[in-house]
Amino acid sequence: MWYSILILIRKELQALFSTTQSIRMLIMPVILQLLIFPFAATLEVKNSTLAVYNEDGGAASIELIQRLSAAKAFPTVIMVTSEAQLKEVIDDKKALLALRFPQDFSRQMTNGQPTLIQAIIDGRRSNSAQIAFGYAQQIVQQYALEQSSQTQLQAIPAQINVENLYNPNLEYRWFVLPSLICIITTIGCLTVTALSLAREREEGTFEQLLVSPLTPAYIMVGKMVPGILVALMQGTVIVLAAIFVYRIPFSGSVWLLYLSLFFYGLSLAGFGLLISAMCSSQQQAFLGVFGFMAPAVMLSGFTAPIENMPPFLQVIGAINPLSHAIVAIKGIFLKGYTFQQTWPQLWPLLLIAAVTLSLAYTMFIRRSGQ
Numbered sequence: 449m450w451y452s453i454l455i456l457i458r459k460e461l462q463a464l465f466s467t468t469q470s471i472r473m474l475i476m477p478v479i480l481q482l483l484i485f486p487f488a489a490t491l492e493v494k495n496s497t498l499a500v501y502n503e504d505g506g507a508a509s510i511e512l513i514q515r516l517s518a519a520k521a522f523p524t525v526i527m528v529t530s531e532a533q534l535k536e537v538i539d540d541k542k543a544l545l546a547l548r549f550p551q552d553f554s555r556q557m558t559n560g561q562p563t564l565i566q567a568i569i570d571g572r573r574s575n576s577a578q579i580a581f582g583y584a585q586q587i588v589q590q591y592a593l594e595q596s597s598q599t600q601l602q603a604i605p606a607q608i609n610v611e612n613l614y615n616p617n618l619e620y621r622w623f624v625l626p627s628l629i630c631i632i633t634t635i636g637c638l639t640v641t642a643l644s645l646a647r648e649r650e651e652g653t654f655e656q657l658l659v660s661p662l663t664p665a666y667i668m669v670g671k672m673v674p675g676i677l678v679a680l681m682q683g684t685v686i687v688l689a690a691i692f693v694y695r696i697p698f699s700g701s702v703w704l705l706y707l708s709l710f711f712y713g714l715s716l717a718g719f720g721l722l723i724s725a726m727c728s729s730q731q732q733a734f735l736g737v738f739g740f741m742a743p744a745v746m747l748s749g750f751t752a753p754i755e756n757m758p759p760f761l762q763v764i765g766a767i768n769p770l771s772h773a774i775v776a777i778k779g780i781f782l783k784g785y786t787f788q789q790t791w792p793q794l795w796p797l798l799l800i801a802a803v804t805l806s807l808a809y810t811m812f813i814r815r816s817g818q
Contacts, residue, residue, distance in 0.1 A: 506554025
């Protein structure tokens with residue numbers, strides 16, 4: 449019986465690697481996303497344009513503007529001389545953020561009096577604009593703190609000393625690449641398993657598979673293993689690229705990383721076989737995979753924290769295998785998770801795999817007429 453399963457697995461792998469198009473489908477997404485995601489998927493704000501309306505013209509405002517222009521976030525500073533120009537640069541998207549200095553800004557700073565700088569944010573690009581405003585706010589606060597200590601000749605007030613654990617320099621690639629391991633393997637594993645049974649039906653070999661000595665359970669094992677192998681292969685490529693190309697430190701254990709990838713692949717195979725059992729053609733299976741991928745990534749915590757979502761979406765996120773896999777892989781990569789620390793993310797993957805594989809088996813039996 450196990451020999452027959454191995455033959456089925458070999459048959460599936462031969463179908464995957466039989467044509468150049470199939471090989472390209474498995475390799476190209478990995479290469480493209482490795483080249484694009486670490487640079488494009490970032491929340492950092494660089495090379496933005498800052499507009500400044502300086503009604504003051506004093507030494508304090510000029511020095512502060514020079515500090516803002518020296519920041520990496522604002523290599524370009526547009527000086528405007530009227531409210532109309534200020535509105536124009538925001539309306540035409542020439543500036544992401546605008547600062548307006550009042551007429552008595554320098555005098556009030558010199559006298560140690562409180563003063564306000566108006567910040568105008570482009571709400572159409574709210575996320576980037578808020579981040580840019582945070583950069584500008586830090587520069588203004590630091591300058592105000594220095595001026596306060598000089599003018600009042602008193603001790604500097606209490607400050608917060610920030611230490612960034614696990615990512616000291618806040619390199620966004622350190623966040624993206626471990627998450628990318630899960631996202632890319634999701635595409636590969638789901639595609640392979642979702643197309644397996646649908647391909648048999650489309651090619652007219654599904655009935656031959658049913659009359660073989662293999663039981664439906666063994667057939668599902670034979671269809672599931674190639675998808676998990678593809679996930680492990682693609683995950684290995686991304687791990688090696690993250691460590692040796694992008695120089696991201698790996699703090700955990702290799703065996704635990706692959707154990708997590710295996711459990712994740714198992715849960716993905718359950719979803720893939722469930723999609724495949726419900727579809728009659730490969731086109732339907734493709735649509736099912738992409739219909740799963742979009743909400744899975746959105747509800748995984750990769751783009752936005754799950755805790756910020758409404759309660760019903762948090763429940764959906766809890767049954768999303770990607771949300772557990774990202775936490776586990778990122779923890780192993782950056783935090784050096786042990787098995788005890790990883791297990792709270794692993795057992796939900798096993799539970800999801802058990803439920804989805806059971807549903808897929810039920811659908812397979814029902815559609816095969818056994």
